[in-house]
Amino acid sequence: MLHFGRWKLLTILLVVLAGALYTLPNLVPETVRYQINEADGSREPRGIWRYIPSSTINLGLDLQGGSYIVFEVDMNEVRTAQLESLAADVRQTLRNDPPLLPRSVAVVGEEVVVLMIREEQRDEAFERLRELNGPVTTELGQPGLAQMYDMQRDGEDPSAIRISVTDEQFTAIRQRTLSQSITVIRRRLDGLGTTDPTIARSGADRVMVQVPGADDPQEIIDLVGTQAALSFHLVDNTINPGPNGQARTPPGRTIYPVANTQPVQYLAVETRQLLTGENLTQSNVTQHPSYVGPVVGFRLDTQGALIFGDVTRNNRGRQFAIVLDNEIITAPRINEPILGGSGVIGGGYTYETASQLVILLNAGALPATLTPVEQRTVSASLGRDQIESGTLAIVIGFAAVIVFMLAAYGIFGVFSTLALLVNVVLILGGLSGLGMTLTLPGIAGIILTIGMAVDANVLIFERIREESRHGRTPANAIQAGYERALAAILDANITTFIAAAVLFMLGAGPVRGFAVTLGVGIVTSVFTAFVFSRLLAVLWLRAFKPKSLPL
């Protein structure tokens, strides 16, 4: 216990040095460490910082200010859309040559039910529909083990075929919906020009968005919570939509409200989508002689331009409607064919609303509606206050513990103070080096660790005291003290570590930050107490060769 080999000594010094190196950047201003490029905000480490760690601890949103919002994807909507598109595929497949005519193809509950006109055609139809089926495409784009659909001939009704989406397929769709949503959200937030937003999956049907520095959560909710499904339709003026838009519509027609009208007006349009948002290649805020104020200009892709050219040529004098999320945002009259594949959406935009629409159109539509279910926003000033009070609490707590230990243990108190200092350096270095995030509860974890870290030292010192009273020499007593205290130290710290691990695995949001610092702190405090302070005690023994212990 008292012998430290050369390699052991070197390892201890290396660990302490590494901790110090990773802690160092946190104490040096950014402008010293980095060459910051004014033009694009990018930065390069400069001078010595090219060779040693230069990054600091990530601060949680509660410390730097910003918004944390969790959105839930409406999976019922996704399921319904999946069944509807399946029903459309079924109709199309049965219409193929030779046609097998169904009496009806309908979504009933969670199934698509096909009823054949002639019962004897059911088997043939069933065989043909099986072409629709295939293995599930997994997230990695490979075929999975399960089939996409579960198809069955109904046991009681000889004309019926029932098709349902398998759980595996729905899981795959769910995952695809989430990853698509994340891609679209990322493009939208990038369009807003926010700094380093974090967007991640959270559970089975949620997406977590973290935007540092965003004081106004509404801006993000508006941007992310809008589906931005855009489509072009021809207006059917022969149908009177009724005062509330409640009129019965013939098949193939849909009534939508017109945006920004008071009282709300309605228009009936052809349900068929001429173009969708996917045909848009680029949009921007611009001016147009026919409108007052800014308008949104858009360009169509080649195919979109052809369709749009044909439609406008053949329907001169009619109105077409641009529908965004079930609302008509504009319905201009077609005065002449538009062949260039570009156009404008105008009417009552301010510069802000026009820019927002441009971001939404350029980023594309979300595959489903997103609803905010949890939102936490901290202003930059509150974040600053929390850092300040947290740091002050660490410093004062640390000072108080040091005074206490020095008073109680004298020279051994010096050892434990140094060990405690190394401990804090290792915690901070560990957080920096592992890229962990420090939150306000994380600061509480550090303070708690400072208080509890001395426990290992106290256990050892008390043991040394006891052994020394039993008449052992100082070297013997120190040896026995460290040896015998080990079991209790390990048992005690492992139980606390269990608590930290459980918190980390089950804990939500900021509480995880507490678990992280507590967990890291337990490991470093066992190391500093058992290895580092022992080294100090041994060096002291060798240097002074004391006759008795000052305990």
Added chain:
Amino acid sequence: MSLALVKYLPVTGNVPFIRMRFFALGLSALVLLFSLFEFANVGINFGIDFRGGIQTEVETAPETSIEDVRTVVSALELGEPRIQEAGNSLEARHTILIALPLQPGEGAEAERANQAARETLEAAIAENFPDAQLRGTTVIGGAVSGELVVTGFTAIGVALFLMLIYIWFRFEWQYSVGAIVALIHDVIATVGMFSVTQMTFDLATVAAILTIVGYSMNDTVVVYDRIRENLRKYKKMPLPEVLNLSINDTLSRTILTSATTLVALISLYLIGGASLEGFAFAMIWGIVIGTYSSIFVASPLLLFTQVQRDSGESSDQ
């Protein structure tokens, strides 16, 4: 550096802890009964994490009173508001915490209603108190708050269970039972404390309880470790005396560690700011109750579970 005050602390104390066990168990029973009674009658003041709803922290001019704010917020008719001063005495700012309950509705509709309520609230504050600064808002929907409750309590349960298993492996089952009873004792007493003081019980409090559990276990394990050692060392000594000796052997450690941890936590409580106040409070209480339970609950329980004496190798001392 010969000034080491610990010299004046006896290495092995001489306090008849075990003789006090009936008094202590009676006291514990009283505390637990009172805690459960308060919990059932008054209940816990759950924070926004568990209750759901809308919470806003606003910095106002010093002359703005809670009553002014209440009048404005009540007029919005968004449910019964809870309004209280935030921040502690050491902070120069005058901040007020406004909480609104979950808005009625089903699923996504309710979630949007919550967000709408937040906007209405913020607009009303801006209009009526032009000097007010928004410091932070939190909106937690019904689904999420429900999940947080489940996760929070699952975390406590899982942690207790894992520690039970660990102690069972490291010691014998008799110790395991004693330790876990002591832990449950601590958790109930903490919940009772929150019922009595009506301090806000939120996610951070769950973290605090888990840490208390860890700390109390830590304390208990140190004493148990010594009991096991002394049982091997003094084979003829009656069990109550071994228990008492072990508690006394570790007494100075218990006092010193509790003291340093308390010192650190008190600085957190006084300086750490409003968000950590509840957490620090729970921890301070937890250290006190955890230290008490290791000495007065976990150890005397070994008398009742009849711990085995003849296990382990014999000692030559």
